[in-house]
Amino acid sequence: MKKIAFIGAGNMARAIVIGLVNSGVTPSDIIVANPSPEKRLALANEFGIMHTDDNIKATEFADIIVLSVKPHFISDVCQQLTKACDISQKLFISVAAGRTVAQIQQALACNAAVVRVMPNTPSQLGFGMSGLFASPEVNDEQKAASGKLMSAVGKIIWLETESKINDVIAVAGSAPAYFFLFMEAMETHAKSLGFTDEESRMLVQQTALGSAQMVAHNSESISTLRGNVTSKGGTTHAAIEQFKADGIELMVKNAMNAAIARAEEMAK
């Protein structure tokens, strides 16, 4: 594996670093740069990776630079990196939502090889789902390296067009939060039904885990799995009909489209 620098040591960088180290990448081949010490020191102490407060040093150390700062910092960070040694041969991987290849290359002041990745936080457990788009400047070796890097933390799909990144945001990048919201709502009502905090958490957690495992381990459609739980005229039927009457399909579609619209707006 090549040397990898993370610029920004927040949630997403942490998720990918944990996944990489757990998948066997040598910790001393990873460096994380962050101006404030807390998050980078926590990562360095927990996983034995290198750390610095200097983005340029991290960039000079690595072959692959993972841009993992908030979208509104991407341009400033890239402009700063142009002061590092020759960056033209490095591979830049951006996980930022709403920042295009063209914007990144403009800030880097060169037609650098850029792979846009839209990962999600389950990457920290090796259960990530990422969509990847490679700019035309990315060569076969760099494409393979970025695919290998993200495959270390979950499943990947390659995208033919950059705009599909926004669709991946809606279906996977933002989506863990949708499931958490649903689980939170169930947990809250379980408590109001009189279960203890611990019982509520376990009831919801184990049911979500079991359901996801059933989807992963069955070839039947998700719709069939739902049907198998739903006895005609029974309790599940009553619940599902209530969800439908309250407009769950439209709610989900509108929420996903809102994520896409926001990503498009952020790219302007």
Ligand SMILES: NC(=O)C1=CN([C@@H]2O[C@H](COP(=O)(O)OP(=O)(O)OC[C@H]3O[C@@H](n4cnc5c(N)ncnc54)[C@H](O)[C@@H]3O)[C@@H](O)[C@H]2O)C=CC1
């Ligand atoms: N959190 C998520 O579930 C996902 C996030 N993303 C993308 O990942 C990127 C990072 O998001 P999070 O990790 O959630 O944010 P975060 O706020 O947790 O982490 C960003 C980190 O960057 C650091 N930082 C700020 N300015 C910096 C600079 N000039 N140089 C170096 N580091 C700097 C901050 O101190 C912070 O630790 C965003 O662009 C977001 O769109 C993509 C997919 C999923």
Ligand SMILES: O=C(O)[C@@H]1CCC=N1
């Ligand atoms: O909320 C966001 O903008 C980022 C991108 C996908 C997940 N978190």
